[in-house]
Amino acid sequence: xxxxxxxxxxxxxxxxxVKGVKFQNLxxxxxxxxxxxxxxxxDADEICILDVSAxxxxxxxxxxxxxxxxxxxxxxxxxxxGVREVADARQLLQSGADKVSVNSAAVARPExxxxxxARFGVQCVVLAIDxxxxxxxxWVVRTHSGTSKAPLDAVEWAAKGAELGAGEILLxxxxxxxxxxxxxxxxxxxxRGAVNVPIIASGGADSAKHMAEAVEAGADxxxxxxIFHDGDTTVSSVKEELAALGVEVRR
Amino acid sequence: xxxxxxxxxxxxxxxxxxxxxRVGLEPTAVDDPGDVLAADRVLLPGVGAFGAAMDQLxxxxxxxxxxxxLRAGWPTLAxxxxxxxxxxxxxxxxGIEGVGVLxxxxxxxxxxxxxxxxxxxxxxxxxxxxxxxxxxxxxxxxYRVPGTSKDALETDGWSVATCDYAGDFVAAVSxxxxxxxxxxxELSGRWGLDLLSAWIERTKETV
Numbered sequence: 001x002x003x004x005x006x007x008x009x010x011x012x013x014x015x016x017x018v019k020g021v022k023f024q025n026l027x028x029x030x031x032x033x034x035x036x037x038x039x040x041x042x043d044a045d046e047i048c049i050l051d052v053s054a055x056x057x058x059x060x061x062x063x064x065x066x067x068x069x070x071x072x073x074x075x076x077x078x079x080x081x082g083v084r085e086v087a088d089a090r091q092l093l094q095s096g097a098d099k100v101s102v103n104s105a106a107v108a109r110p111e112x113x114x115x116x117x118a119r120f121g122v123q124c125v126v127l128a129i130d131x132x133x134x135x136x137x138x139w140v141v142r143t144h145s146g147t148s149k150a151p152l153d154a155v156e157w158a159a160k161g162a163e164l165g166a167g168e169i170l171l172x173x174x175x176x177x178x179x180x181x182x183x184x185x186x187x188x189x190x191x192r193g194a195v196n197v198p199i200i201a202s203g204g205a206d207s208a209k210h211m212a213e214a215v216e217a218g219a220d221x222x223x224x225x226x227i228f229h230d231g232d233t234t235v236s237s238v239k240e241e242l243a244a245l246g247v248e249v250r251r
Numbered sequence: 252x253x254x255x256x257x258x259x260x261x262x263x264x265x266x267x268x269x270x271x272x273r274v275g276l277e278p279t280a281v282d283d284p285g286d287v288l289a290a291d292r293v294l295l296p297g298v299g300a301f302g303a304a305m306d307q308l309x310x311x312x313x314x315x316x317x318x319x320x321l322r323a324g325w326p327t328l329a330x331x332x333x334x335x336x337x338x339x340x341x342x343x344x345x346g347i348e349g350v351g352v353l354x355x356x357x358x359x360x361x362x363x364x365x366x367x368x369x370x371x372x373x374x375x376x377x378x379x380x381x382x383x384x385x386x387x388x389x390x391x392x393x394y395r396v397p398g399t400s401k402d403a404l405e406t407d408g409w410s411v412a413t414c415d416y417a418g419d420f421v422a423a424v425s426x427x428x429x430x431x432x433x434x435x436x437e438l439s440g441r442w443g444l445d446l447l448s449a450w451i452e453r454t455k456e457t458v
Binding site for chain 2: 001002003005040045070071074075076077093094095096098099120121122123167168196197198220221250
């Protein structure tokens with residue numbers, strides 16, 4: 001059976017890794033290619049690189065960044081941030097990404113998902129959903145780095161996205177991102193009930209225990225940034241702890 | 252050392268080309284039938300849909316030279332959909348014939364498991380295999396050659412490595428200089444690079 005994938009995520013702005021809480025107060029956290037290589041050395045199963053550049057000039061570093069990371073690692077790379085059309089995705093794939101993640105552009109134009117799937121296959125298409133919980137208990141989709149809310153129910157959007165051609169859902173809890181309080185397990189369970197494609201849990205990880213909980217709630221992969229970037233722990237030691245908790249990981 | 256990469260249109264070949272460079276091969280794109288036949292090594296890559304890829308091979312008249320290479324056992328590497336293209340048929344595109352050197356029909360994974368089959372799964376090498384070792388490989392596939400084809404393939408002289416996902420399926424096959432992998436060796440870390448190096452090493456004498 002498949003092992004749980006541990007995916008360090010590099011948020012990249014102007015070609016440099018950055019980290020903040022809820023996409024705010026970004027601080028420099030290093031060179032993407034160096035960091036990706038270090039993570040592969042720790043047995044990371046995949047690398048996720050999201051471009052969060054605020055300007056067009058900053059985003060011009062995106063493809064060179066992917067090329068530099070590709071030269072350094074022999075594990076899958078998922079690239080995203082600012083993918084608006086098939087041509088953007090094609091460029092990222094040609095630069096060395098294996099999967100492309102789309103977020104706001106798919107909300108604006110859901111056919112983008114089917115266009116990408118038709119061109120590259122569903123296994124290349126990752127639908128990234130930033131979800132935050134409303135007072136009524138439902139989750140709403142946030143777009144544009146979380147700054148706006150779309151009139152979309154996150155669980156319904158996940159189901160629609162998978163139907164249109166997303167081969168994977170990258171599910172980020174906006175409420176938990178950067179907080180280290182653990183993944184939003186209710187959100188994971190709700191989306192798990194709605195789709196049969198793999199789900200990557202994201203937002204809030206602080207420990208192997210949180211990751212094991214996410215698996216229990218239906219996640220196939222877990223994404224984390226802060227805990228690895230800050231050097232508090234390594235992918236290898238997280239995997240050791242997960243194995244001790246009975247979760248199958250690649251070591 | 253060169254390896255000719257067949258362009259199947261939608262394939263993302265960058266990752267596999269980077270990995271091939273890392274193990275000492277220089278990839279060059281090829282679209283001429285004579286070149287496919289004459290090349291020391293050929294790669295049939297990675298990503299795309301069964302029907303579109305077969306169409307492309309036929310249109311470029313690469314089907315016959317490819318078939319000839321595979322039958323002769325000349326150094327040829329097929330990855331992911333590349334392995335599926337070698338089968339007779341695929342449920343992904345009913346009515347379209349594959350290359351047909353693998354006596355097998357490609358089918359979709361059952362919906363009792365998550366599809367696509369995405370991530371790292373254990374590949375089991377056959378007991379006496381020299382060409383592959385048991386280890387974790389990275390997969391990203393919705394279709395596969397079912398394990399029930401194993402006997403027929405072995406009868407035809409293929410060595411078959413398997414993997415379990417809602418039952419056994421064919422993870423990789425090898426015969427003479429030909430190796431076809433359902434997983435992505437180029438994305439399977441050190442284990443994948445070692446597999447590619449071993450293939451290069453044992454096909455050195457035939458090129």
